[in-house]
Amino acid sequence: MRSYGIFFIGIFSIGLYTPCEGIFGSSSLQDYIDSLVDAARFKFDGVLSLNDSAIHQIWSFFKNKYGRVYSSIDEEKQRLRVFRDHLQYVLESNLQNLLTFELELNEFADWTSDEFNSLKKGLIVSTSFRRDMIIYNQDLLQPGLRKLHRRPYHSRRLKRRLHHERFFRDWFSNMFHSGKDKDNAIHQSNVFDWRTKSVVSSVKDQRKCGCCYAFATATIMETLYAIKTNSSTTVDFSPQQIADCSSNGNTGCSGGNFGPSVRYLLDNGGKIATESSYPYAGTRKSCRTSGLNEIQLGNIEYGMIPEGDEKKLADALTNYGPIFIGIDTDSKRFMFYKRGVLKIDNCPTRRQDMDHAMAIVGYGYDDTLQMSYWIIKNSWGKKWGEQGYLRLAKDAGNMCGVASMAYYGKLT
Template sequence: MKLYVILFTLILLIGFCTSTNQLHARRSLQDYVDSFVNTGKIQLRGGVLKLNDTVIRQIWSFFKAKYRRIYSSNRQEGERLRIFVRHLKYVLKSNFKKTRTYQLGLNQFSDWTLAEFDALKKGLKVSRSLARFYQRHYHARRLKRNLQKHRYNDRRFSDNWFDKVLNQDQHNNDTSSLPKTFDWRTKTVVSPIKSQGGCGSCYAFASVAVLESVYAIKTNSKNVTEFSPQQIVDCSNNGNSGCYGGLFQPTIEYFKEKGGKIATDASYPYVGRTDESCRKDGINEIDLGQIEYIDIPVGDEKQMAEVLINNGPIFIGLDADSELFMFYKSGVLKIDNCPNDREDMDHAMVIVGYGYDEKLKLPYWILKNSWGVKWGESGYLRLIKDADNMCGIATMASYAKLT
């Protein structure tokens, strides 16, 4: 009889744990937090957040169970709990603002410091030499306009010299004929959202995403061939640094040196480490053809829209050094005083479309990220468009052309 009682108790416990785990899997952390807001257990009164320890412990327990956090000691858990509570209060205070255009949400990064997040989830590396190049690029455009305006002739500033420095196509900035909204995702040329894991390889994922799309457009394919970011991490080391950051331009130069050949993701899968040697054998490579990269003039969001429609998705850099990026959940992100200098760019994403939010009365860019489908709007971000180069979205914009 005792044996039956013990077995019955074990079955109940297993069933309870299973149902609890399933509940955690289905319900987002922020939804759980919002349940306390909706029942009045979390309030904001006079700018002061009312949040008791019991509620914090419940939310913390939910977070640990959902993301399977196990800490090595009570001291370590205490440190992570303090980080978590700071983020919890930040997200709550932001979401209580009635004028906000976006929603934040606690997620799998909620017990990370911002410095840890920067190191592990970004990876756009802007060296001083590249920053100087972009500065020269900008001044070269201004100088050419001034010389043409004043009809000044100097062999040092020939058209060939300017064309070499600018390295870009000329576009008509009249965007009156462009559609109000556009989204490459509806054309079946955008691959699924992926996660870079704990590797600073955003540049590799963004580069691959651009090449996947322009190749699908070029070949008029109904299915996207997914390319390998790991090949870039392992092999494109002339200007890139594996999991420690890189850029679009040296990545494209690497594939140009390879004759336009790029490995498929299936044959060269992502492992998110830099200790892998560059694989040569046993991989399936696609011939992209002739490949070039072209930089869009700094700050020119109108030309970005034109290039997006006429050529395909665009590689961009952002200053994502904010908890607003870390905990973005939905809506149109709009950040006061967000830097847009080249030296501040620290994360790469891909523009796949743009639109207009009728409720908020705001235009926005649609950005594909590499932080997994549980971040943002199923892995995507909407960032305000035509707002003085918000967070540098038009500071390092580049695209690829395949012929």
Template sequence: MLTVGSVLLLMVAASVANIGKDPTLDSDWERWKTIYEKQYSSEEEELSRRLIWEKTLKMVTVHNLEESMGKHSYTMAMNGFADMTSEEVTATMTGLRVSDSEMDNLTVDWPQESIQDQAPDCIDWRKSGYVTNVKNQGSCGSCWAFSAVGALEGQLKKKTGRLVSLSPQNLVDCSWKYGNHGCNGGFMTNAFRYVIKNRGIDSETSYPYEGRDKNCRYKTSGRAATCVSYKKIPKGSETYLERTVASVGPISVGIDASLRSFQHYHSGVYYDSQCTSSHINHAVLVVGYCVDRGVPYWLIKNSWGTRWGDRGYIRMAKNRGNLCGIASFASYPLM
């Protein structure tokens, strides 16, 4: 039986636990948890996540109000990261490891005869069937693998006319020898080097994604593509990146994905002056570029699922001083 003192202590504890929580948002919180299938191990954890979520909600609401008044060129949304800090998202949802050798050796055999001097005003390789559906890397730092297979898929389509989803798990499990670290990060050119030496990469069907490190299970019977070499684009040159995207197809790139503005992007042309080339930590795939109401942008495929961004894509401001480092580490495979 509880004593009066015990009851008072419980009442105080409950009161303290709810400090800072806005009760008018209870139904919205429950709805959001249902949509994103959120579960927490304790009341304390749920409260801490709730407070982060409310802070995110305020940020998104204010930003979108400012966007409606013309202050921003993009909107934000309450996605599945809303109960996480930006540091947590960066730690679990990125994974690009830029080695010293990549920092020192950024160009290979440039320029090339196959690269156009003049690029068209707009291009979208999705319309030509060069791009597979958006995937979700989950809580595994395998963005580099998804970026690499995206570039390989585009070149496979270009060479054979077949669009096949290739296996990022194959790269996660099997390319450690080439400087990658599975779910703890890697780099696209290391992945290309593995495919070259291995003489192939399996299809997604034969080697499904699991989102965790496992033993290498590559089988030649499941091989769907090969690679003979790869090229790097001069560091920081959006002009060369544009020409290469127009001539070659989808291109692997690295960007800074550490800002909450990026992590909660929803629509429009993304621009945040704080997004620079000094904190590149995430790999994505450039699948085109165009202009929206006079604003040039890069069309980028992410690997955070279709409920992130604009159905898994983001349009990032183009020719704005190498925004987010978009042209700092760009590369593509040759078949």
């Protein structure tokens, strides 16, 4: 289907995506679908088991819940066709065996993939930018990680000696401790979450502007500033300022990345505006330079995690703070993710395939699924995923490129 033009016109001309939940707010779209669809029958008959009456009931519920009004009968027919395809996809996915996650039809159910990619993502990974970051990586990150992982010779000797002592101590201790104690120790070593330290701000919604990079950058700076000032609360910083004012790789609502965003902040004297003084507009505006309440961050240093190295990614997360990451979110499983640990077979991991920026704020272990996961803050609103967060499989072959384009920052 190549009639995307009419879809984009509809979006911007009639404000298609303003929710109007009213009496429908207490019930999710997916809950309503599940109340109408016989899962057992659908498993065998597929979409054929959904008669026109059921589909139109679901369609009417969706339109009322999210306040959809279309410009013409023809456009509504096309939107319904897209909606029906997404409905089938979600139902079929949730019936698959051994899934570690669940999908749901949501407010994006009548969006085409092109619309979703244009309006809800916005990560730019240019060749020249990657080359600049690799040079910067050699100057900053590698010495930093050497400090964490490569001790001087006498320290390595001490580490080997302590390792041998720890081996015999642990062996002796294990003779007298239960498996439950060992499980608890393993569990604790697999859990870290900056949110528990009250230094991660609330989830935001980038709306229909491809400036995910600005939200992810603001998240990083908010936590780094809270850590630097030993604060138990965060100050919301302005992604709008980054989208409006940064350049040299950033293009407002048409995408950007971490490096150009940080370079703008450095050029701005290491200062960033508060969200309250430079509020988010959902579209690019002229850069404001007066009447702002700007926070002095100090000198900002940043570097790249070695590509694909989840171990160093975890080390940087715990030692520095939340990590700016690129993810390949081309799968519709991201679009309709509801809960659980997302794991996608054969998900691309090449850096050039990354298309959406988010921020890792921690990692954990799901005892039921027996899986490690990354805790990732998104910018698609609190109603998406797990209150706006994604759990993505950790140590699973660099799932969807989680460590392919990851940057950490420091305030000095």
